[in-house]
Amino acid sequence: MDSVIFDLSQTPLREVNQFLHHNANGKPIKILNPNGAHNIAIGLDSPISVEIAGHVGYYAAGMNQLANVTIDGNAGTGVAENMMSGRVHVKGFASVSAGASAQGGLLIIDGNASLRCGISLKGGDIVVGGSVGSFSAFMAQAGRIIICGDAADAIGDSLYEAVIYIRGTVKSLGADAQFEPMSETDYQTVGELLAKAEFCHDPKEFKRIASAKQLYHWNADANQEY
Amino acid sequence: MCGIVGLLVKKPELRKSLGEMIVPMLIGMSDRGPDSAGLAIFTEMLDPSHRKHSLYSGDKEFNWSELLYKFQSHFEGDTEIDSQGNHAILISDADPESAKQWIKQHYSQLYILSTGRSINLYKDTGTPQEVSDRYHFKSLKGSHLVGHTRMATESAVTAAHAHPFTAGEDFCLVHNGSLSNPYEIRRKLEPRGIKFETDNDTEAACRFLEWRMREGDNLEASIQKGFEALDGFYTFLMGTTDKLALVRDAFACKPAIVAETDDYVAIASEFRSLAHLPDVNHAHLYEPAPEELYVWTV
Known part of the structure; x- marks a missing residue:
């Protein structure tokens, strides 16, 4: 057509x-x-x-x-x-707050994404070919973020149920974010999203970051040093 | 919200087109800053005995030739004035501090926009288009410049509150963002004899950095100290006789994008202002990282 x-x-x-x-x-x-x-x-x-x-x-x-x-x-x-749904593909780099609050759909960024990529993500998927800036996935509630490069400071700070898969290095984890072992389902998820984004990395190279869920409930005994 | 633009040409033959190149960039940032605009341009250096003072009069009918006559009668020596409307550039071999004092004393209605051997500064209220037309920005020539379009958020809309701000000689700064501790900075500087002309937050940053440089830090070291002392959101673009320098706060709250070719380095808050530059499709485009210092030398 x-x-x-x-x-x-x-x-x-x-x-x-x-x-x-x-x-x-x-x-x-x-x-x-x-x-x-x-x-x-x-x-x-x-x-x-x-x-x-x-x-x-x-x-x-x-x-x-x-x-x-x-x-x-x-x-x-x-x-x-x-x-909400559909697909958005950025062939260059993306500035701050890419895919913020996305409820569904797939965002593909071939280059780097700046700070706060996937902030408050609510169910969408994001695949970044390059690296992401600080505070990415801040308070992300649902959805998946695949990062083929590195992450700057405070990745996944105050995460809820969203999951991050990262291939490169992490400068620092945000509060309550932790590395977790990859399961078969995780490898499958990463493989599927990489295929959709047409990146040909091996899912085995990715690590999983998710919420330690220590901030889910108020802890009066904590020393409040978040 | 405000808009920032900057341009440094790498080839001397492009210096004559600097004004022509910057005007669309400045106007491109009108949505970000519709209430005032300003530009500092760095030209050929005067010899070490001379200074130029950019002067602003709120009154468009100001009698510049009378000022020149009285200035010459007082200081003797070599003085000339280049005026257009409410703006003039006074070039003189008089001692710069005495010259400034004399102007302030005899013409308190005038505002000294800048002093130095290479800086010319223009700023006023109005849209970027109006201000560009008022001072014929298109015809400006020089090696590099710093421009700003203002949307006031924390102090009045006047020419004095517009950017660029200057402190000392041949140094200027434009700011997109807002500082949360300008009065803390002020309280630190005022006891050292540093005088402020407005209540604007950007002026505090400008005077802080210039004070550090006067204390012996180079531009880079003074900006490092600025990262610790200045709290708030900022993208700062600074100009000196031979440099442009750009920094963003740790959270990259305010935007910036750079386009670099063999001919020029162009900086703007958004790509919209770079889109019409020659050969921009082949430029190296990037967003400066937070808390990292970018410096380009003429």
């Missing part, structure tokens, strides 16, 4: 987003000259394919449902934040 092409240097973003919401009818869309604009392809709610040829600004593909959005460049703050 031929793509519908929009050039953001010619067409206002609001018009493009309205087309994506109401008139795409399953047709693939290509967006040219994004030039770092904010809010590109936000709030999509149908199974369409959108390719963005260049770097995007804040909140690209935010609140995505069902759509398959590919960003052929870097993403600014909060890419795929609050995603």
